[in-house]
Amino acid sequence: MEIIKAEFYGPCFGVERALEITSEALQSRTKIYCLGELIHNNDVIEAYKQKGLMICDDIEDLKNTELILRSHGVGKNVYDYCEENQIDIIDATCPKVRNIHKIVSEHCKQGYHIIIFGNENHPEVIGIKDWCNENVSIFKDLTDFISRAPASLNKSCIVFQTTYHLNQYKQIKEYFNNLSINDIILHNTICNATEKRQMACLALARSCDTVLVIGGKQSSNTKKLFEISKEVCENTFWIENSKEIPFNLIKNSKRLGITAGASTPLWIVEEVIFNVRKESNA
Ligand code: SF4
Structure with a gap:
């Protein structure tokens, strides 16, 4: 069995940074809270809990x-609450998300209406929204925008x-370019880490007869990788770690592809590969 890894897979810069910051912080402390799960990966969360990480939902x-x-970032209300309640922040917000907070809060101060394209229930979008002083609308895509666009788009x-x-971003950009309204500023705040992993997953799935997608069952980017792969490679399996390797279903594979979501540490990927090799050589 040949084992092939996707060209891009596993933790993105923002997740790696958050894990490093957390590990470093836990070296000199016995207890630190995290608002929500640090990343969507049960193995990692359990390992950090052993070292003193406490998950808090409110x-x-x-x-x-x-x-x-965590890397998703939070709203201004959280920073304010921490200041008022003697909570010291160890900020592992991804700099790319922090940059969006700065863009929206500066434009809000200048009287712009903020339009966010994204999932309104995702923690990152909830955080961005909170930097906008209520002067904000959220749309999931262009169709959603057209069906309930703000009355005026000036100063957006x-x-x-x-x-x-x-692809959806490109459609939206073209739509606004054609509107010829002067005071609309469009910032491409998409991170290419996700796109690169999705494109690499597609290429992998096209060249393999079986694919293992590794990542937590709560991880939406892992789910997306699984869907992309499954569409072109029927023998695609989503596993969280080496304990879930479906040996019976992959044993006849000639080319086994491996990819992993952005919240899957590399040691979990290597453990899966090690165990597959061991079993196929047995
Ligand atoms: S996907 Fe991009 S923006 Fe999100 S945490 Fe990773 S590096 Fe940061």
């Missing part, structure tokens, strides 16, 4: 402690969730 449960902000600033689909 900021109002905390006072006078230390809090890690448009941003995108970092994981927004590139």
Whole structure:
């Protein structure tokens, strides 16, 4: 069996950075809170919990402690609450997300209406929205925008969730270019880490007879990789770690593709490969 890894897979820069910041912080402390799961991966969360990471779902449960902000980022309300309640922040917000916070808050101060394209229920979008002083609308795509566009588009600033689909972004950009309204500013805030992993997954699935997609079952970017692969390679399996390798279903594979979501640490990927090799050589 030949084992082929996708050209791009596994943790993106923002996730790696958040994990490093958390590991470093836990070296000198016995307890730190994180608002929501640090990343969507049960193995990693369990390992960090052993070292003292506590997951908290409601900021109002905390006072006078230390809090890690995960890569998705949070709204201004969280920073304000922490300042008022003696909570020291260890900020692992991805710089690309922080940049969006800066764009929207500066444009809000200048009187712009903010338009966000993304999933309104995603923590990243919830955080961005909170930097906009209520002067904000969220749309999932161009069809959604056209069906309920704001009455006036003058002085609008448009941003995108970092994981927004590139093809949809292109459509939206073309639509606004053709409107010929002067004071619309469109910022391409999409992160290419997601796009690169999706394109690499597609190429992998096209060249393999079987694919293992590795990542937490709560991870939406892993789900997307699974769907992309499954569409072109029927023998695609989504596993969380080496304990879930479906040996019976992959044993006849000649070319086994391996990819992993952005919240899957490389050691989990290597463990899967090690176990597949061991079993296929047995
Ligand atoms: S996908 Fe991009 S924006 Fe999101 S955490 Fe990773 S590097 Fe940052």
